[in-house]
Amino acid sequence: MKKISFWILLLLSLLLIGIPFFALILTSVSVGWQWPNLLPDSLSFRSWDYVLRGSSGTWRAIGISLLIAFIVTIVNIVLAVPAANALVRYRIKGKWLAEAILFAPIIIPPFVSVMGIHLTFLRLGLTETVLGVVLAHLSPTLPYMVRALITSYSTLSVDWEDQARMLGAGPFQRFYAVVLPHLLPGIAAGASLSILISLSQYLITFIIGSGQVVTLPVLLFPFISGGDPAVASAYSILFAGMAILALLGMDLSLKSYYRRKKSVSVNGRGAGNDEGTSFRPN
Amino acid sequence: MKNKLLLATAALTLFLSACSAQSEQEDEQGTDDLLTGDWQEIAESAEGQEVNMYMWGGNDNINRYLDDWVAPRMAEEYDVKLSRVPVNDAQDIINQLLDEKTAGKTDGSMDIIWINGENFKAAKDNGLLWDDFTGQLPNFVDYIDPEAPEVAEDFGEPVEGLQAPWGKAQFVFVHDTEKVADPPKSMEELSDWIRENPGQFTYPALPDFTGSAFIRHVLYETTGGHEQYGQPAAEIEDLEEHFQPMWDYLNDIEPYLWREGSTYPESLAKLDQLYASGEVSMTMSYDPALAASEVLKGRFPASTRTFVLDVGTLSNTHFLAIPFNSTDKAGAMVAINELMSPEAQTAKLSPENWGDLSALTFEKLSADQQQAMNDVDLGEATLPLEELENHRLPELSSDYIEIIEKGWMENVAKE
Numbered sequence: 001m002k003k004i005s006f007w008i009l010l011l012l013s014l015l016l017i018g019i020p021f022f023a024l025i026l027t028s029v030s031v032g033w034q035w036p037n038l039l040p041d042s043l044s045f046r047s048w049d050y051v052l053r054g055s056s057g058t059w060r061a062i063g064i065s066l067l068i069a070f071i072v073t074i075v076n077i078v079l080a081v082p083a084a085n086a087l088v089r090y091r092i093k094g095k096w097l098a099e100a101i102l103f104a105p106i107i108i109p110p111f112v113s114v115m116g117i118h119l120t121f122l123r124l125g126l127t128e129t130v131l132g133v134v135l136a137h138l139s140p141t142l143p144y145m146v147r148a149l150i151t152s153y154s155t156l157s158v159d160w161e162d163q164a165r166m167l168g169a170g171p172f173q174r175f176y177a178v179v180l181p182h183l184l185p186g187i188a189a190g191a192s193l194s195i196l197i198s199l200s201q202y203l204i205t206f207i208i209g210s211g212q213v214v215t216l217p218v219l220l221f222p223f224i225s226g227g228d229p230a231v232a233s234a235y236s237i238l239f240a241g242m243a244i245l246a247l248l249g250m251d252l253s254l255k256s257y258y259r260r261k262k263s264v265s266v267n268g269r270g271a272g273n274d275e276g277t278s279f280r281p282n
Numbered sequence: 283m284k285n286k287l288l289l290a291t292a293a294l295t296l297f298l299s300a301c302s303a304q305s306e307q308e309d310e311q312g313t314d315d316l317l318t319g320d321w322q323e324i325a326e327s328a329e330g331q332e333v334n335m336y337m338w339g340g341n342d343n344i345n346r347y348l349d350d351w352v353a354p355r356m357a358e359e360y361d362v363k364l365s366r367v368p369v370n371d372a373q374d375i376i377n378q379l380l381d382e383k384t385a386g387k388t389d390g391s392m393d394i395i396w397i398n399g400e401n402f403k404a405a406k407d408n409g410l411l412w413d414d415f416t417g418q419l420p421n422f423v424d425y426i427d428p429e430a431p432e433v434a435e436d437f438g439e440p441v442e443g444l445q446a447p448w449g450k451a452q453f454v455f456v457h458d459t460e461k462v463a464d465p466p467k468s469m470e471e472l473s474d475w476i477r478e479n480p481g482q483f484t485y486p487a488l489p490d491f492t493g494s495a496f497i498r499h500v501l502y503e504t505t506g507g508h509e510q511y512g513q514p515a516a517e518i519e520d521l522e523e524h525f526q527p528m529w530d531y532l533n534d535i536e537p538y539l540w541r542e543g544s545t546y547p548e549s550l551a552k553l554d555q556l557y558a559s560g561e562v563s564m565t566m567s568y569d570p571a572l573a574a575s576e577v578l579k580g581r582f583p584a585s586t587r588t589f590v591l592d593v594g595t596l597s598n599t600h601f602l603a604i605p606f607n608s609t610d611k612a613g614a615m616v617a618i619n620e621l622m623s624p625e626a627q628t629a630k631l632s633p634e635n636w637g638d639l640s641a642l643t644f645e646k647l648s649a650d651q652q653q654a655m656n657d658v659d660l661g662e663a664t665l666p667l668e669e670l671e672n673h674r675l676p677e678l679s680s681d682y683i684e685i686i687e688k689g690w691m692e693n694v695a696k697e
Binding site: 042 | 334336338339340341342345346349350353367368369370371374378381382384385386387391392549551555579580581
């Protein structure tokens with residue numbers, strides 16, 4: 001029974017994920033694909049040749065896209081952890097207002113805010129810089145990170161930290177050994193969204209970066225709207241590959257963290273001297 | 283704790299404002315020399331500059347022409363680094379420059395922008411362009427007739443040397459000879475053909491640039507020629523009535539269009555896609571050699587040809603301009619001059635590179651240069667240059683275009 005459902009699931013995911021990809025790959029190498037032919041008559045690597053050749057700047061754009069997504073995610077974590085902590089645990093007057101402001105970017109279209117941000121950043125000299133683009137990317141990504149961490153915090157009782165405090169753990173130790181392990185799944189979820197959303201920004205990157213910060217979407221968008229499906233498909237495949245790679249990288253580092261954590265806590269229990277990690281709730 | 287935070291914020295603000303203040307002091311000097319000095323000096327001061335050219339980046343042929351043909355020559359001959367910046371829509375450039383003007387940014391990163399028509403008018407009206415510089419370019423002086431209407435005016439707006447012509451475009455219809463053996467030669471014939479071949483024709487929904495151009499042909503032909511539209515739109519009192527035959531024509535053909543006219547392709551790109559995949563038998567283009575270039579790429583069928591109407595089709599010129607806050611104006615001038623050279627224009631004419639018509643006045647070229655241009659194989663799908671030249675109509679000024687685009691929504695799309 002279990003086996004059958006596994007195969008059905010595999011088949012479904014293949015249909016849902018594999019087929020669109022297959023179509024993308026075919027489009028990227030197709031020449032004169034006339035209706036009603038199921039497959040293109042002939043193949044050409046023109047689009048790949050264009051996308052991957054030295055002067056197209058594709059690799060540099062991928063590097064910059066990943067760099068920006070990475071920094072944005074780090075900054076998001078640093079901002080969202082205290083924000084979620086405060087929103088869940090403190091009784092503050094006008095909390096709903098703080099929440100509304102934090103979540104507003106999800107509802108307000110980015111185009112509205114980015115025009116104002118552009119003028120301000122121009123005056124501050126932040127346009128055309130990676131820093132400016134990173135700051136602008138925070139607005140559409142931060143809400144998701146905060147949302148994910150709020151969920152994590154609301155299942156973490158203050159009792160755990162109190163217990164650690166009673167056993168003599170300082171604020172940093174309490175955070176590192178008690179809070180952080182509990183938050184990690186939330187951080188991972190928020191970081192995945194933050195990376196993906198940052199990677200796919202076109203308008204914000206183009207306006208704030210003024211064309212001087214060239215990410216992959218900046219190269220890709222003119223081809224999508226300009227209607228060269230072959231080149232657009234080739235770029236889209238690269239884009240998907242880049243996103244999958246980024247998520248995979250995050251997943252691997254998370255797994256290695258857990259592995260390390262496990263071995264440390266096992267050792268700690270055995271030796272009975274590692275006060276930090278042995279507080280980890282299991 | 284709170285005080286420390288405040289202090290840090292204040293320090294950051296100070297630092298940031300210092301950064302922007304510093305950059306404002308540079309520049310200003312030297313731009314007058316560029317408008318009066320001699321070319322040799324300008325070329326020398328351009329050495330080592332990095333020129334950012336902001337242009338639509340959705341065609342790999344055009345991108346390649348700049349990256350692989352023009353840029354290496356600029357580096358080698360003038361020591362100017364030409365970087366192409368891909369843009370999705372020229373209007374984005376104008377909006378960005380407007381913001382920069384408002385914020386008082388004097389060290390902009392755009393050195394050359396590729397614009398025409400409405401975008402040029404918006405840029406000119408808002409003072410976003412630098413100055414009357416074209417007279418300084420040797421290739422402009424040698425090969426361009428500045429009095430020619432297609433150079434002196436851009437969609438009815440006087441150019442005044444603010445932008446240099448880069449190429450010419452002319453509207454053509456694109457058809458597959460296997461499906462349309464005898465293409466229509468007038469709007470009346472087109473209407474008959476559409477009725478006989480339902481579902482085989484459509485045009486891009488306005489405000490698409492090419493869709494809008496198609497409708498201007500309808501306007502010219504159904505309302506009795508283009509001459510009457512030389513004056514500003516506001517001066518024609520019964521404009522609504524004037525336009526009525528055009529709306530009638532478009533509504534008459536609507537039921538016979540692709541998908542019975544219930545929807546229109548949202549852009550020329552989508553219409554080209556319909557044509558490439560064989561769903562419709564005609565498309566259109568404001569670039570007479572684009573079809574040849576698409577055949578070369580293998581996207582359009584080899585039986586693709588182009589045609590113009592007997593009364594002619596619209597033509598316009600596209601231009602290169604230098605924004606007011608460009609930091610490498612000398613380099614930009616050298617680059618624009620090079621892009622206007624007979625060699626660069628001849629290379630641009632070839633569908634292998636791009637297939638864009640030359641901006642130069644043909645008679646001003648030497649015999650050899652003329653020969654070189656005539657030798658360019660435009661591809662079977664492109665009409666001979668002479669035939670194109672003999673079927674040219676002037677563009678309509680942009681105030682009309684706005685009215686037509688709004689009117690189309692109300693009179694054709696809504697019903």
